[in-house]
Amino acid sequence: MSIIFYVDYPCPVKESIRPGRMLRLLYARERANEALNKARRDTPDIAPEQVMVDLTLGAGTGAKELRRISAADVQKQFGPLVALADHCRQCRARVEPQNFGCRSRVDFPISFKAEAFLMGLIHAKDGDPTPTLLCNYLESNGMAGNQPAEMRKLPGVFFESDKPLVRRFADGRRLSVNQLFELLFLTGQISPKHARFLLGLLGLYAGNLPLDRGLFSLPNLFVVEREEAGMVVSRAGLNLSDSPGDDRCTKQIQNFFGALLIGAELGCDVWVKR
Numbered sequence: 001m002s003i004i005f006y007v008d009y010p011c012p013v014k015e016s017i018r019p020g021r022m023l024r025l026l027y028a029r030e031r032a033n034e035a036l037n038k039a040r041r042d043t044p045d046i047a048p049e050q051v052m053v054d055l056t057l058g059a060g061t062g063a064k065e066l067r068r069i070s071a072a073d074v075q076k077q078f079g080p081l082v083a084l085a086d087h088c089r090q091c092r093a094r095v096e097p098q099n100f101g102c103r104s105r106v107d108f109p110i111s112f113k114a115e116a117f118l119m120g121l122i123h124a125k126d127g128d129p130t131p132t133l134l135c136n137y138l139e140s141n142g143m144a145g146n147q148p149a150e151m152r153k154l155p156g157v158f159f160e161s162d163k164p165l166v167r168r169f170a171d172g173r174r175l176s177v178n179q180l181f182e183l184l185f186l187t188g189q190i191s192p193k194h195a196r197f198l199l200g201l202l203g204l205y206a207g208n209l210p211l212d213r214g215l216f217s218l219p220n221l222f223v224v225e226r227e228e229a230g231m232v233v234s235r236a237g238l239n240l241s242d243s244p245g246d247d248r249c250t251k252q253i254q255n256f257f258g259a260l261l262i263g264a265e266l267g268c269d270v271w272v273k274r
Contacts, residue, residue, distance in 0.1 A: 003185050007266075007268060008268050009102055017080060022081065028078070031054075054068055055074075115159070121202045122175060131175065148181045188273070190260065208234070221237070221258065
């Protein structure tokens with residue numbers, strides 16, 4: 001199980017295949033590849049036609065149904081996307097350096113290290129207004145973290161830890177990582193303005209990066225350039241850098257923040273689905 005996020009940036013791929021179908025095909029391919037790889041650990045020469053995959057797909061009426069299909073059929077259905085993959089090479093909306101990298105995921109269970117990373121983004125120094133702004137926003141929007149709290153009742157399924165990390169501030173208020181999880185991953189659709197707001201609230205937005213330096217010389221984990229008339233006119237990045245201690249889940253969440261930066265700078269929505 002995963003949190004799927006997707007940068008809705010217009011491109012030739014989406015002109016040929018609607019985004020909803022593209023996401024369904026990518027999901028089906030992942031499940032088929034997982035099933036095929038697992039089967040080949042026991043039977044190396046097993047054919048895709050012999051491996052069956054259970055997929056939850058739309059039934060055309062808004063409902064969903066469980067269907068059983070072979071990995072070979074999934075690969076065949078994925079063919080139209082393969083034919084369009086060349087358009088992805090220079091795409092500005094790629095969160096990951098691969099074809100159709102505008103879509104990525106955060107896998108469950110969320111690691112304790114990743115939760116600590118999220119809580120570490122909250123600044124609580126004297127005079128820093130960020131905690132007050134964040135608490136006010138969460139309270140005014142009714143984000144108490146109730147749904148993540150329910151998810152924790154299934155040990156090891158959605159979160160490694162059955163108890164959330166909590167920060168307490170000088171004014172007596174408290175902030176739970178459950179609330180941060182709700183804020184980031186249970187909102188459905190994140191507009192460009194809201195993405196910029198979230199990054200600023202967490203101290204992740206770095207604007208006005210220098211234009212006279214190579215991208216690889218910048219310490220920011222993600223950098224997005226805006227162009228006018230074919231020329232780069234601005235750069236923005238994340239106030240994040242690689243750390244050898246980051247686990248897979250933490251890196252996936254960092255990729256999610258990269259998607260928010262792309263959405264904010266390129267003016268496109270980011271869709272989040274659990």
